[in-house]
Amino acid sequence: MALALGTGAVVLVVLVWELMRPTLAHTLARARHVWALRTSAGAGSYDPGRERRAEQRARALLRSCVDEHDWSMYRDLGFLRVWGALADRNGGEGAAYAYLIYPHKPIVAYVPDTGELLNEYCVAFPDDSKPYGSSRLPHSDDVLAKWMALTADERRLIGEANMHLPGRQIDPERVCRDLARLDRWEQQRAQRSKLGRHGNVRAA
């Protein structure tokens, strides 16, 4: 009797196991797949705040490298002006030509006296290691890289760039508007500075 019951139990267990096996295997495979997805998501997941934090760091670095006037220009207008230094050795204000640096756009050369656009210099700083899947630096780092390369070795940077006529990538009307904005911005700044000085004199 006991033997029959034991045999029956064994047969029952085997039958149940055979019935359950495909379901168990399927469940196990799904669990493995979900686990793998979660693990890979943890390593390279999309972080919506990463680019913003990167840009904040880049802005702080840019601010620490350029002077106050240039930083304010970039903060208020979204581009930087760098005076050309190849035509006259001194460069600086009053140079024969200047550049506008936009983030991730070509550098635009122009004549400050007339506003005439000269060339677009297409240049990029791709990081092939692509640490977060992109080779593009944050906007302000791109501007800083162009600024450093231009102020340090203008000839070398321009030599590396692809030169095009104005309008190839940046709308010339947009650049003209930016030059007008820059002009107004500098006038307002000069007025504020003048008023500030008068105020200080009166206060004294």
Add this chain to the structure above:
Amino acid sequence: MKLLRMKPGHGEIVLAEGDVEVPAQEQELIEAFRRELDAGMWAAVPSETAGGRREAELVKSFAEVPRDAERVIFFPRAAGGAPGASL
């Protein structure tokens, strides 16, 4: 002196930091500097002219870095061409 590197998706990272007057620390700085140049980076030292104008200097070896420089910034070398979107 700090060696910084611009990085996509992150902003700058500190590669090495040390006192150039301490030989062991200077050696670490030199090694980190060489690694970055070997990786194809450009190195720039932000500076200020006597007239107060800010500018930068590109350096090709650690010996060219002014001893009193606070930072050297590495960034990917320039390549001609840029994405074609219009403003």
